[in-house]
Amino acid sequence: xxxxxxxxxxxxxxxxxxxxxxxxxxxxxxxxxxxxxxxxxxxxxxxxxxxxxxxxxxxxxxxxxxxxxxxxxxxxxxxxxxxxxxxxxxxxxxxxxxxxxxxxxxxxxxxxxxxxx
Numbered sequence: 001x002x003x004x005x006x007x008x009x010x011x012x013x014x015x016x017x018x019x020x021x022x023x024x025x026x027x028x029x030x031x032x033x034x035x036x037x038x039x040x041x042x043x044x045x046x047x048x049x050x051x052x053x054x055x056x057x058x059x060x061x062x063x064x065x066x067x068x069x070x071x072x073x074x075x076x077x078x079x080x081x082x083x084x085x086x087x088x089x090x091x092x093x094x095x096x097x098x099x100x101x102x103x104x105x106x107x108x109x110x111x112x113x114x115x116x117x
Contacts (some may be wrong), residue, residue, distance in 0.1 A: 002072035002081040003034070005045040012039040013063030018088065028053075032096050035080035047071050047093060048075070053086070055113065085109035 015038045018030040033051050037059055038044055046052050058064035073080035084103055091101035104112075 001075040001078045002070060003045070003047045003074065004068060005043060006066040006068050006071040007043050007053075007070075008038050008040050009065050009067050010040060011058040011062055012037055013056040013064050013066070014059055015044050016055040016056075017044070017046065018054050018099070019050060024100065027045040027091075027100050027102050028084070029098050029100050030086065030088065030091075032088075054086075057093065058115070087112070 004079050015034065015036055016032070017034040019033055021029045021031055023029075038056075040105075044054065044056075056063040056066070058062075070081075083106065085099035085108070086097050087104050087109070088101045089103050091098055103110055
């Protein structure tokens with residue numbers, strides 16, 4: 001229920017984006033859309049319909065900073081936004097290239113998905 005734009009203003013990030021296709025009990029079915037290194041001056045944007053799952057990891061564990069513009073509450077009657085962490089690297093990958101990623105807590109995601117991943 002939000003759109004966001006992230007401009008790299010210092011350093012570089014490995015950026016991975018996914019499209020959220022559907023929710024299942026305890027999981028989300030997603031499709032990888034982008035995996036690239038965004039350096040200073042590059043932009044990454046997400047909308048409810050495209051690239052709506054993102055994962056930024058500072059390149060080589062170095063300091064990296066984004067300037068973010070976020071607009072929430074774009075769907076009347078819905079919560080302004082929802083943040084749900086998933087585990088795409090441990091997900092099931094069927095032959096169609098999607099990923100069935102388990103939903104995990106934000107703290108668990110923060111511990112698992114560090115600059116070394």
